[in-house]
């Protein structure tokens with residue numbers, strides 16, 4: 001199914017997961033563990049599983065293999081992420097042909113983070129150009145990233161929104177959001193998108209907190225707020241990893257319930273390749 005069909009066919013909210021190709025997996029053991037974890041989450045009937053892509057193509061082969069197995073073994077629609085930074089048009093064209101040869105229907109089109117060594121290939125500067133290229137050269141249905149608290153590089157929130165609008169005007173059909181821990185940011189973002197005429201579904205990205213240090217690192221990297229209550233609770237229990245995981249599930253369940261009450265079209269879980277927290281949250285809210 002393509003993205004449009006997925007987000008219009010179902011009356012219920014669409015459940016989707018994000019996974020990443022395991023690192024340092026020479027014997028393939030971590031990949032098997034990933035599929036065991038995904039199998040545990042199949043009972044919540046995901047409509048889509050997305051697979052991240054290392055900017056510059058560092059894990060391209062692993063990413064393609066996971067996509068192939070999601071489709072064949074799990075019978076779930078896969079959505080590869082793809083970044084255009086530091087990649088030539090020729091490379092992009094080859095990749096798109098490869099995934100279409102596996103009958104992949106969807107793609108999340110991204111620019112990717114700029115490499116620290118400044119080694120940027122200038123064929124594509126921003127994700128909107130990639131959306132344009134994909135729409136002109138393939139039959140893929142395209143999703144893009146959106147940032148409820150603004151992208152970390154953006155000069156102003158308004159400019160960032162206008163760039164999002166460009167991505168949509170060039171053919172993006174669904175927007176997947178950056179993680180957030182304060183639903184107000186998401187609600188306000190959706191409202192501002194609607195005012196600009198962006199009518200495509202904005203799917204909230206949910207990260208269940210499971211590790212104190214990791215959360216602060218990721219939030220800092222992506223420039224997202226950690227609300228005071230979440231911060232204080234995690235700081236108070238920072239040496240108790242079981243409590244952190246339990247509280248993370250409780251917190252995300254509450255976030256998801258409120259989002260569902262506000263009629264979101266779907267929930268996209270950043271699984272970090274683990275099933276337990278996401279499974280517990282879905283058990284709590286569905």
Ligand code: FAD
Nearest residue numbers: 052053055081110111112113126127145151154160163178
């Ligand atoms: P863009 O839309 O190009 O935006 C990047 C910045 O440029 C923004 O500040 C924007 O305001 C500005 N901008 C946009 N268009 C223009 C324009 N035409 N002219 C001038 N300025 C412009 N990274 C990975 O490496 N691999 C992944 O698999 C991955 N998956 C992700 C999934 C989701 C749901 C999200 C939210 C992010 C993901 N990222 C991933 C991170 C993403 O690559 C980074 O946030 C990256 O810095 C921006 O990518 P983008 O597609 O949003 O870029």
